[in-house]
Amino acid sequence: MLTATLGRALSFSLLVFVALAATAAPKPKSAAETRVPGADQVRSTTLANGMKVIVWTDRDIPNVALYNWVRVGSRNEVSGITGLAHFFEHMMFNGTSKRKPGEFDRAMEAQGGSNNAFTTDNVTVYQDWVPRRALDLVLDLESDRLANLSFDPQVIESERGVVYSERRLRTEDSNEGFLAEQVQGTAFIAHPYHNPTIGWPADIQGWTVDDLRKFFKTNYAPNNCTLILVGDVSADEAFALAKKYLEPIPRQEPPPPVRTTEPEQLGERRVVVERDASTPLLYVAYKAPAANDPQGPAINLLFSILTEGNSSRLHRLLVEEKKLAIDVGGQFQEGFDPGLAWLLLTLPEGAKVPEVEAALDAALAQIVEQGVTAAELTRAKNLHASGFWKGLATIDGKASALGAFEVFEGDYRKLFTSPATYEKVTREDVQKAAALIFQKAHRTVGVLQSPPQAAASAQPASSEAKP
Amino acid sequence: MSARIPLRCAALLLAFCFSVAQAAGTEAVGVKVPANQRFVLPNGLTVVLVPNKEVPLIAFSGFVRGGALADPAGKPGVAAEVAGLLDRGAGKRTAFQFADDIEGVGGSFNASAGAESISVGGQFMARDRALMIELLADALMRPHLDADEFAKFRDRDIEFIKAAKDSDPAQLLPEYARASLFGAHPYARPQGGSERSLAALTQADVAAYHAAYFGADRTVLVFAGDLDAKWMRSALTAAFGSWSKAKGALPKLARAPRVEGRRVLLVDSPGSVQTYFWLGNVGVDKFYNGRPALDLVNTLYGGRFTSILNTELRIKSGLSYGASSRFTRGTVPGEFSIQSFTRTEDTGKAIDLALETLNKLKHDALEPAMLESARAYVLGQYPLRLETAAHWAAALADLEFFGLGKDFIEGYGPALAKVDLAEAAAVTADAFPRPEDLVLVLIGDAAKIREAAAKYGPVTEMKISQPDFTPN
Numbered sequence: 001m002l003t004a005t006l007g008r009a010l011s012f013s014l015l016v017f018v019a020l021a022a023t024a025a026p027k028p029k030s031a032a033e034t035r036v037p038g039a040d041q042v043r044s045t046t047l048a049n050g051m052k053v054i055v056w057t058d059r060d061i062p063n064v065a066l067y068n069w070v071r072v073g074s075r076n077e078v079s080g081i082t083g084l085a086h087f088f089e090h091m092m093f094n095g096t097s098k099r100k101p102g103e104f105d106r107a108m109e110a111q112g113g114s115n116n117a118f119t120t121d122n123v124t125v126y127q128d129w130v131p132r133r134a135l136d137l138v139l140d141l142e143s144d145r146l147a148n149l150s151f152d153p154q155v156i157e158s159e160r161g162v163v164y165s166e167r168r169l170r171t172e173d174s175n176e177g178f179l180a181e182q183v184q185g186t187a188f189i190a191h192p193y194h195n196p197t198i199g200w201p202a203d204i205q206g207w208t209v210d211d212l213r214k215f216f217k218t219n220y221a222p223n224n225c226t227l228i229l230v231g232d233v234s235a236d237e238a239f240a241l242a243k244k245y246l247e248p249i250p251r252q253e254p255p256p257p258v259r260t261t262e263p264e265q266l267g268e269r270r271v272v273v274e275r276d277a278s279t280p281l282l283y284v285a286y287k288a289p290a291a292n293d294p295q296g297p298a299i300n301l302l303f304s305i306l307t308e309g310n311s312s313r314l315h316r317l318l319v320e321e322k323k324l325a326i327d328v329g330g331q332f333q334e335g336f337d338p339g340l341a342w343l344l345l346t347l348p349e350g351a352k353v354p355e356v357e358a359a360l361d362a363a364l365a366q367i368v369e370q371g372v373t374a375a376e377l378t379r380a381k382n383l384h385a386s387g388f389w390k391g392l393a394t395i396d397g398k399a400s401a402l403g404a405f406e407v408f409e410g411d412y413r414k415l416f417t418s419p420a421t422y423e424k425v426t427r428e429d430v431q432k433a434a435a436l437i438f439q440k441a442h443r444t445v446g447v448l449q450s451p452p453q454a455a456a457s458a459q460p461a462s463s464e465a466k467p
Numbered sequence: 468m469s470a471r472i473p474l475r476c477a478a479l480l481l482a483f484c485f486s487v488a489q490a491a492g493t494e495a496v497g498v499k500v501p502a503n504q505r506f507v508l509p510n511g512l513t514v515v516l517v518p519n520k521e522v523p524l525i526a527f528s529g530f531v532r533g534g535a536l537a538d539p540a541g542k543p544g545v546a547a548e549v550a551g552l553l554d555r556g557a558g559k560r561t562a563f564q565f566a567d568d569i570e571g572v573g574g575s576f577n578a579s580a581g582a583e584s585i586s587v588g589g590q591f592m593a594r595d596r597a598l599m600i601e602l603l604a605d606a607l608m609r610p611h612l613d614a615d616e617f618a619k620f621r622d623r624d625i626e627f628i629k630a631a632k633d634s635d636p637a638q639l640l641p642e643y644a645r646a647s648l649f650g651a652h653p654y655a656r657p658q659g660g661s662e663r664s665l666a667a668l669t670q671a672d673v674a675a676y677h678a679a680y681f682g683a684d685r686t687v688l689v690f691a692g693d694l695d696a697k698w699m700r701s702a703l704t705a706a707f708g709s710w711s712k713a714k715g716a717l718p719k720l721a722r723a724p725r726v727e728g729r730r731v732l733l734v735d736s737p738g739s740v741q742t743y744f745w746l747g748n749v750g751v752d753k754f755y756n757g758r759p760a761l762d763l764v765n766t767l768y769g770g771r772f773t774s775i776l777n778t779e780l781r782i783k784s785g786l787s788y789g790a791s792s793r794f795t796r797g798t799v800p801g802e803f804s805i806q807s808f809t810r811t812e813d814t815g816k817a818i819d820l821a822l823e824t825l826n827k828l829k830h831d832a833l834e835p836a837m838l839e840s841a842r843a844y845v846l847g848q849y850p851l852r853l854e855t856a857a858h859w860a861a862a863l864a865d866l867e868f869f870g871l872g873k874d875f876i877e878g879y880g881p882a883l884a885k886v887d888l889a890e891a892a893a894v895t896a897d898a899f900p901r902p903e904d905l906v907l908v909l910i911g912d913a914a915k916i917r918e919a920a921a922k923y924g925p926v927t928e929m930k931i932s933q934p935d936f937t938p939n
Contacts, residue, residue, distance in 0.1 A: 060521070062850055063847070063850050063851055102773070106773050109771055109773050109840060109844045110836075111847065112844055112848065114771065115772075131847035158782075158783065158784065159785060161784070161785025162781055162787070165809065166788040168740050169808065173739055174633075175633040175634045176635075276737075278632060278633055310570070311563060311570045311571070319623070320562070320563070323619065326626040327627075346630055348623075348626045375571065379567070379570055379571045379573075382572050382573030385573050386574065390524065390590065392522060393521065393522050395851075395854070
């Protein structure tokens with residue numbers, strides 16, 4: 001569809017897992033299989049201003065993938081400026097004291113490069129994919145926008161419209177996006193994970209140039225960034241360019257830590273959204289630990305067993321056998337702070353939501369009580385293994401994986417030991433993870449369906465059910 | 468988020484991926500088709516093997532000719548249902564066993580129907596190569612096409628169309644648009660069927676399709692990755708050697724005429740806060756002579772972030788999150804399309820702007836610097852699209868489908884290097900429609916945009932809840 005040229009801004013918070021999904025672990029049948037070719041080529045350095053630079057040379061194609069991971073996301077926002085991290089991401093392409101708005105993209109494309117960026121609850125990530133001959137330019141451009149960003153009031157107004165259009169696309173005109181926002185907002189009452197990454201509408205319309213300036217100064221310190229370069233570049237070359245262009249940017253006070261922690265949830269929460277819907281939605285979000293929790297691999301394997309592929313437990317039970325859902329998805333949403341683990345069900349027209357919920361609850365209770373089979377665990381480990389290798393087949397996948405491990409796990413080298421980490425997970429570990437996650441008192445249940453009147457007049461099999 | 472693909476993806480997607488190459492005055496990119504082995508079995512099955520040992524995986528990509536083109540009259544969606552059922556029970560395995568055996572080893576298998584073929588693809592760990600070939604042979608030669616599985620799968624496909632209307636109406640724009648633009652031509656058919664057409668299908672339709680159109684001589688399979696060509700050749704010969712040729716002749720595909728004048732299809736989605744719009748006409752085919760020049764011009768017009776379209780609709784005006792254009796290229800000309808969206812109140816403004824950009828493109832000469840920028844861009848991005856074994860499997864399957872040689876890839880750079888302004892002007896005149904000759908499709912709140920829509924031509928209106936992609 002449109003995504004090829006739409007450019008930046010996967011603001012939908014759950015999409016962080018696009019990056020993380022590629023970092024799962026392989027099943028090491030033999031030592032040779034877990035050894036990642038070229039892993040010994042990865043080198044890193046920390047510039048004098050605190051910016052860490054990680055380089056993985058891979059000369060298969062004459063290109064380089066550059067990722068700048070900034071440790072700021074919507075969790076760093078407060079009331080009144082929700083959505084600002086994401087809006088800021090847009091503004092990072094819109095001019096500096098040296099370059100006019102638009103010049104960043106024009107210059108990069110004219111030398112054969114393309115770029116994008118995305119914002120999540122936790123991080124903002126800038127991505128460039130360039131031919132090696134454009135490396136110098138790209139480092140110059142990245143440095144310029146970190147050092148000299150400027151804010152043109154006219155551009156701010158125009159970009160506000162772009163972001164609102166993005167919100168309409170993903171939230172207002174999307175039942176899925178709308179319900180996910182409501183569930184997340186209900187699950188967190190204190191912690192800023194309460195806020196949607198795209199921002200509440202009034203804030204999108206209201207933020208000011210002063211808000212932007214403050215946000216930049218606080219969060220875009222070089223010591224709050226991690227730069228990854230993967231591709232046709234040596235570590236020495238990359239370090240030299242980073243020293244030349246990025247090291248002169250002065251270190252700053254790092255952003256203040258997020259103080260608020262979410263108090264323990266004492267009882268199930270429910271949110272019902274009434275919107276015209278042919279296919280009702282049932283989203284269940286359980287409180288889950290942070291990304292670096294030692295139980296993370298077991299939780300990921302648990303969710304793979306439950307929802308990954310046509311032979312997964314919940315797909316087989318709810319979609320194929322009972323025909324209660326048309327689609328079942330699941331995701332452990334890993335972040336810096338304890339977050340959510342989601343089950344996302346799309347239901348057929350005319351579905352009785354309580355009946356679906358009862359079947360889902362029974363299946364989850366069963367996994368808590370009886371655990372998983374050896375075959376299920378092997379299957380999940382093998383799916384992770386192939387995902388790991390597919391992720392490492394491209395310079396982009398390598399840059400994404402290195403960054404995710406460095407930022408969320410504290411050390412990029414954990415990427416290379418993750419196969420062994422996943423291999424060690426036992427059936428008992430998965431059962432323990434199930435018991436940890438699937439606690440009714442810690443969940444938020446979201447239902448989206450047509451208002452009662454519309455639902456009553458709908459003929460389940462009729463094509464006219466959506467008024 | 469949950470992976471959801473309500474309408475299975477068109478086989479023609481590849482056409483766009485190849486719009487890239489090598490620029491004059493810069494380093495030679497040297498994109499070379501990797502060494503490979505190609506052979507044809509006595510029954511006509513074509514196989515291509517591409518060894519590449521970077522990661523311990525084998526990717527495959529292939530097709531069986533047919534697709535929506537072979538759907539029986541009035542029954543769009545048959546090929547799509549056949550594709551979807553290939554892995555839902557085949558050979559000695561039930562649907563569950565088939566999925567479990569694939570996922571149990573961390574493999575993947577997918578199949579979908581496009582306009583002119585059913586394509587298959589997937590990836591397995593290299594150690595599971597024997598299982599991969601067994602499953603692929605079962606899926607293509609011995610699918611059960613079981614009545615219960617058919618009913619379940621078909622019912623769910625109907626629900627997926629409804630779900631798309633609930634959460635991603637823009638995704639359906641091309642279905643409405645092709646139906647309107649191509650009329651009686653096979654490219655008009657919704658490749659995944661419509662709610663109405665799917666509801667009317669029977670298991671017999673699916674079985675009849677497979678019996679008539681599947682066969683070794685209609686099929687090409689490309690494997691790329693950590694493979695031993697000798698072993699693969701012998702295993703594939705054993706697995707596919709007994710497959711017969713296809714029995715039914717495929718319909719011939721005529722060229723669809725370009726639309727003259729303008730007409731509008733307005734799809735009413737009450738309460739929608741944005742209008743999702745599509746403007747287009749019949750464009751070019753895969754063999755179009757001016758391909759390098761056209762790719763450069765479309766890159767400039769609507770193929771990258773700083774394109775003329777995105778600059779006007781997003782960067783300068785803030786009207787939309789994005790605007791783009793593309794050519795879909797088949798055996799005969801597919802569609803040229805512009806796609807974007809804006810809030811309901813700005814519908815007329817955004818469409819006016821889009822038309823204005825097209826008008827300028829048709830009348831104003833390109834600056835030499837723009838052409839150079841597009842050339843560098845296309846060149847610079849090219850290797851990223853041919854990086855992995857899976858990329859090459861898909862690329863070589865595409866060449867096989869259209870009967871193109873490797874020069875289509877390797878000769879493209881030098882051809883691109885030679886494109887000059889005169890050539891760019893010639894393809895702009897030839898392949899891009901005049902703004903006066905367009906089909907427009909708008910999905911939005913009709914009560915609020917009916918008046919704006921009427922400015923662009925005679926309007927036909929339908930409701931998004933209607934079970935077809937055409938008004939009647």
